Amino acid sequence: MANEFTALYVAYTIVWAGVFVYLLYLFMRQRSITKNIELLKQELSKHGK
Amino acid sequence: MNLKLGKYWVWFAGISAALMLITVLLAVYYAPVAASSVKTANELFPSIEGSTITVAGFVADREIMNPIRYPEDPPVTAIILADFSDYRRYLDAVVAGDLEGEWWTVEPITVRGPYLPLGTNVSATGEVVATLDSSSFMLSCDSSDDVVELSSPGEAGIMTSPISQKIFYFHMPSAWVSYVGFFLTLVFGVMYLRTRNRTYDRVAASSAELGVLFATIAIVTGPVWAKEEWGVYWRWDDTKLVTTFVMWLVYIGYLMLRAAVVDHSVRARISAVYGILGFVTMPMSLLSSRIAPLIRSSHPQVIASSSGGLSMEAGITIGIAVVAFTFLFITMLIKRVEIEESEDELEELKRRVGGEE
Amino acid sequence: MRAALTIASKDLKTELRSKEMISAMFLFSLLIVLAFRFGFEESVSAGSVDMPDLAAASLWICFSFSAIVGMHSSFAKEKDRETLEGLMLCPVERSELYLGKVISNMVLVFIVDVLSIAFFALFFAYDYGGNGLAVVVIALLGTVTLVLVGTLVAAISVNTKAREVLLPILLIPLIAFSVIMPSVTLTGDAIAGMATESVREIVSIAGFAVIFGVVGYLTADYVFEG
Structure with a gap:
């Protein structure tokens, strides 16, 4: 019986790990992009004057 | 967006x-732990005679039969009747060990362990008409007045482990x-x-x-x-x-x-x-x-x-x-x-x- | 259709002069057959290999990859010489342009197919069970579908940075089920002398030819643009 539960745990872990890793990746990407955008906007407003 | x-x-x-x-x-x-009415092969074998498809653990299509099996289970021989006109006579013949009749076609297949030979082209699922011994059973797969043909592969239920x-x-x-x-x-x-x-x-x-x-x-x-x-x-x-x-x-x-x-x-x-x-x-x-x-x-x-x-x-x-x-x-x-x-x-x-x- | 034929004949004429595509494709397929000959050396010599299986599989690997080489260079050449722009300036429908490319590629790929069938026979001392002609006919059938989709994908991948690498990556999954699998089965059956019985494979290859042809014809306007 323990064996069958192992398979279940493995599969559920894969599902949630997959989703969360991807979400984490999206979140990090989002953050770095917004940071870069802010930086560039500051640059632009400095030079714009 | x-x-x-x-x-x-x-x-x-x-x-x-x-x-x-x-x-x-x-x-x-x-x-449910398993789809309704599906039992393991061992539970099933003593009483499968007369029942419909339940014998096949899951049946994905009309060609393939997949009983639920565990590695330690003995191999199962399923004997399939292609032309089912006189199954009682056929049954007697099989029990007597005479498989060389002229008015039927038989294709015995052997099913071993949990990994089942896929595409063993037996015309598969049908009604269980006889249990030959504890590990052999017989299916009919052609409809006749005597035997109700299985309507759909879904009857078998799915996912049984x-x-x-x-x-x-x-x-x-x-x-x-x-x-x-x-x-x-x-x-x-x-x-x-x-x-x-x-x-x-x-x-x-x-x-x-x-x-x-x-x-x-x-x-x-x-x-x-x-x-x-x-x-x-x-x-x-x-x-x-x-x-x-x-x-x-x-x-x-x-x-x-x-x-x-x-x-x-x-x-x-x-x-x-x-x-x-x-x-x-x-x-x-x-x-x-x-x-x-x-x-x-x-x-x-x-x-x-x-x-x-x-x-x-x-x-x-x-x-x-x-x-x-x-x-x-x-x-x-x-x-x-x-x-x-x-x-x-x-x-x-x-x-x-x-x-x- | 006339414009397509004109474009195809222009392609074939330039190819006849330079012979660079066909020689590359031919050498490539020759090397694949050779690689199979070396790879299966022991079992072929011992006669322990299933020749119809080996022939069908290695011929289709040969056909697919040499077609990829050819279809890639048919666009890469035009792109590098900047003649693709010229072609697109021609007062012809883009779908005709696609068809023209399909026709010229089909001719070249089929020539190479026939040559590789011959070379396989030579290298393996194999006569295809006396059904060599059926094998050629099936090569033609599969090549039609292969080139219909391959030309479109080559036109797509030529716009990218890593185009030589990208074409097989984009194309092989598409042809795995539509061309390679049924054609290998068919070729095996043809060698056994019963190709006419595999109706399902023939219908499937022809069906995919129709699907890919229609998609290519309709999307040619967007592929050849700019």
């Missing part, structure tokens, strides 16, 4: 999280949203080509990426179940597995194609065309367990063509799971499209900064 869904993403996220929680609870505590069956409540919805994702890639690709609105291209790219994510989850969780049920992780003779794998490769290619083009209008244009072209692999994967008479597949057919297939409890759970995954998909799609938008904004800003300096 132009589609005005953007500001509601928190709602979608909340709904999907709640439904996911419900799905997990239902899958673990409520959904008690615990690992619960994997299905996450495996199948993942596959489902990946199909949705690839379909959206097609639709928004076509819409992009017609309107040249960049928002559509962003949605197409995002849904392809999410489709690949969920297809990956489905492809990885599938073998975990298959190892329990079939005894092997992967079967190259199962059409569904192979077509899904090919579909996954096509969309990996789609993502690589996008990554290999710098100019965004060229990228949007050619990837839309490839999205249209690649979509031919999606119906092949989706329908491969449905068009069973055409190609071989032992993949469980979830939505059976007639009654049967899933028990009510399993049906409710899988229904909620599908809705949960769909909401999760929408949430992720909204966020992914937003990222695509801000990336374009970043490109634009970079160009402006670069231009001024």
